[in-house]
Amino acid sequence: MEQSRYMNLESPDYYFNRELSWLDFNLRVLEEANDPSNPLLERVNFLSIGSSNLDEFFMIRVAGLQDQLKFGYSYPDTKTQLTADEQLEAISKKNRRNVTLQYQMLNQMKAELAKEGIYFTEVVDLNDSERAEVEAYFQKSIFPALTPLGIDAYRVFPNLNNKLLHLFVHLSNKKERHIAVVPISPLLNRPYILQGENGTKILLLEDIIRSFLDALFPGYEIENVFSFRITRNADFDIHEEDAEDLLSVIEDYLKQRKNGVAVRLEIDTRTSNEYLAESVEFLKNELELKDRDVYYFDGPLDLTVLSEIASSLEDQYPELVYPPFQPAIPKEILQKNIYEVIDQQDVFLHHPYDSFQPIVDFIQQAAEDEHTLAIKQTLYRVSSHSPIVAALKQAAENGIQVTVLVELKARFDEENNVHWAKELEESGANVLYGVTDLKTHSKISLVIKKQADHLVRYVHLGTGNYNDKTAKIYEDMGILTSNEEIAEDATAFFNYLSGYSEVPDYKHLYVSPYDIRSSFLDYIEKEIAFHKQYGNGRMIAKMNSLTDKTIIMKLYEASQVGVKIDLLIRGICCLRPGIKGVSENIRVRSIVGRFLEHSRIYYFHQNGKNHLFLSSADMMTRNMVKRVEIEFPVLDQTIRTEILSILDTYLADNQKARELDVSGTYQYIKNDHPALSAQEEFMREMNE
Structure with missing residues (x-):
């Protein structure tokens, strides 16, 4: 009897949680900001990408877990058996470590940028002429677009938009104290760049507004002000069955998304004082958030602004970005019909x-x-x-x-x-x-x-x-x-x-939601049978994410009989490699680099028949059950050989590839082989 029949392959010990695995992926993105092989402004951009990724994660994944709690859905995750509440606690813990590292890297890069003559600064640090320029810019291009919103018995707590920066203001006059919120329009340019003899100075919009905030509240003294930002639930059900016109349903859905339930509150603590604690408590109560939903930062919020900054500086500092790369037209179609x-x-x-x-x-x-x-x-x-x-x-x-x-x-x-x-x-x-x-x-x-x-x-x-x-x-x-x-x-x-x-x-073709998962299971089963007969079982799969439990269990079965399996997974991986007797023949690698690895490739050796497929679908349950996806074979032998060579190059990467171990940690691959970055190699080949 096969070993797998004695083992419970459904044990939660054999799986990684989907949400925590996603946070591990985002950490790999952030870690690219620490890689000295990346040009400095590209490293800055990786911090921006990490923030953009995280916004979507909260709007969809965290929001979904919070909805489960809200509506009393108590069933645990099918793979790791964690409840929604347990997942939210684990997400909060792991994500705080990630974002702490992100801001540490930001401060480190500010110092490196300063050596290149690029300075992040504030109005208070400008000289008189620079301050006058910024104040004139504020009066002409910012002040008219600002609307302070007082909060009192006659003016209720305003509807604050998703992902928008706001200022929370404590102010007073001789008679009383008040609070107000100032929304900052996303249509205003957030970075303001000053060019001078001593280099490039970068100011952020919220810092400029804060420096001249008294113009919005004449007769009042500003006692304290800090920036905050709300992330809202953006994942709503679209009721399609009764819709006469899906276009109008989607348009209504887009309006609804802007006002979803709050799922995260971010606070910039740099200008806070003794009023901060009561202010945050007030916001938490108004937004119905828990302590674990609040994140404090000693730095600017919404680091997606860093991509704007990097983009605006790339012409001025070409040595700080990737060398230009021009895609090629394949020779067989160059200048041909x-x-x-x-x-x-x-x-x-x-x-x-x-x-x-x-x-x-x-x-x-x-x-x-x-x-x-x-x-x-x-x-x-x-x-x-x-x-x-x-x-x-x-x-x-x-x-x-x-x-x-x-x-x-x-x-x-x-x-x-x-x-x-x-x-x-x-x-x-x-x-x-x-x-x-x-x-x-x-x-x-x-x-x-x-x-x-x-x-x-x-x-x-x-x-x-x-x-x-x-x-x-x-x-x-x-x-x-x-x-x-x-x-x-x-x-x-x-x-x-x-x-x-x-x-x-x-x-x-194999087309989901009917056939793709079945085709994967069928080919894995065949690979198991071939390996038992010939001892040469081999599989390679490249994808964005692997979450489907049924397929993971079948991969475990293949590993148990000795099939050698290489998985190239950029993002989420719920499979735990390296478990003795379960997954010790499975190797999982992730490549994060200049380009976003997005192709899906599935190779089955099949005793030399070399079945190779490309697909729009990852090995994710949603792709194979809730989407119309296509998996298609590579029938041309020349193309099949080329794609297999591409896979070999990916597996030889020892510069950008990280390998996942049994504990859930990704480590850069270090070996004695010549240095090889798959993406750099593909660019080099195109330029030959």
């Missing part, structure tokens, strides 16, 4: 090393070709000035039948997607809003052309969004093909989305 190339061979693209322009050309050339009959495409997240959308609109206006599924429920891109849905509809395109109760996260395009007396179909399948902006910083993969069986699958997929039919019987 992309459709003529696809007629002859499949084309592989590895972004951002390969340019995203061929994907734009794929749609643009179809829009301009009189032989094009139809274009069908899914859109999840697109840029604000998307050339893809522009080409689709042009195609519709040219009389081509255009069908676009715009996923309105793409979190934090809902407003942008509502806009594009309306634009596409006005151009004459057929616009689908998604699938009831599911998010359509798949990345697929289908172009149908008439050639002589027959039709030819062309397909693009990818792991990343049709977004020309993020394609410059997200690592993703895609394949362009005219393979007839893939085209038949693509046609069936779009017909299923746009019309009424039973779930298609695909020849090559």
Whole structure:
């Protein structure tokens, strides 16, 4: 009898908690700010990314746990058996360590920036002429946009917007004391940069306002003022089944999000005095928050401002940012008609090393070709000035039948997607809003052309969004093909989305919420069987996150019989590697670097058959149960060899890769092999 049958693979000791694993990922992002191999302004930017990530984590994940408590949902996490309350306590403890480190690194980088002539300063430290310049700027460009909100019996506690900076003010006159709140508009530029002979001085908007705050309260003395910021629940249920128009439902949802329940309160303690404790207690009571929801910082709040600062300085200090990198056009399609190339061979693209322009050309050339009959495409997240959308609109206006599924429920891109849905509809395109109760996260395009007396179909399948902006910083993969069986699958997929039919019987594609998890389990089971017979079991999987318990348990079974498993997981990993008798044949690595690792690659050795898949889906329950995702095989042997070589390069990384141990700690990989950063290697290869 197999060893796994004697062991309880559901034991909570064999899993990491999803939320705590996410905090470990964000720590890896923050730690990049400490890596001297990163240019200084890029290190500053990593601190900003960490703050942006954390905002979303609180708005969605922490908010969800707080909702569970609020509504009496007492079931524990299925993997680690932690209740919502226990998870919130653990999150508070771990996150405080993370943000303490973040602010320590900020102070360290301020000193390093000062050596380069870049200074973070305040109004009180300016000379007379600089102060006069800043005061004039305040009077002309800031003061008119400020609205102080008094709080008393006649003016109730105001509705304070999500993620907005506010000033909390204690003031008095000869008769009485008062409190007020000053919201700081996000439309005002937060960093103010002074250029002088002695270098660059950076002031923050809230510090400028605080220095001239008496202008808002004439006749009153400012006794104390501090900055604070509220994070609100942004995760609401969208009631789709009874909706006559999902567009209007989403628009109502966006309004609701701005006023969600508070989940976090951040306090800047630098200017606080004896009034701070009572002020925070007042805010906690008004916002119905607990002590664990309050974070105190000896520094500015909302460090996402650091990315604005870094961006504004990169031209002036080019030596402090990454060297420029220009994506390449693959040689096989360079200066050629992309459709003529696809007629002859499949084309592989590895972004951002390969340019995203061929994907734009794929749609643009179809829009301009009189032989094009139809274009069908899914859109999840697109840029604000998307050339893809522009080409689709042009195609519709040219009389081509255009069908676009715009996923309105793409979190934090809902407003942008509502806009594009309306634009596409006005151009004459057929616009689908998604699938009831599911998010359509798949990345697929289908172009149908008439050639002589027959039709030819062309397909693009990818792991990343049709977004020309993020394609410059997200690592993703895609394949362009005219393979007839893939085209038949693509046609069936779009017909299923746009019309009424039973779930298609695909020849090559696996589509969630029905098939992807089953395909993974099936291939792992086959790998186990092959290993028992031939002793050469091998799997490699690259993804953003691994959370699905069913798949983790099957990976444990494979490890127990001796299958060697390498997992490249950028973010969350609930699998605990290195447990004797359970997961000692599983190695988990994470790469955080210049580009965001986003592709999903799944390789099964299968005794030399080398089955290789790309997918829009991670091994996460939500991807395989609550989303429309596509997993597709790499059929071309040349492309398969190239992707396997890419995986080997990732596994050889000893500069940016960290390995997860059984305790949950990630350690940089150190070995005697020549120094190799996978991302640097891919850039070098593109420039050859």
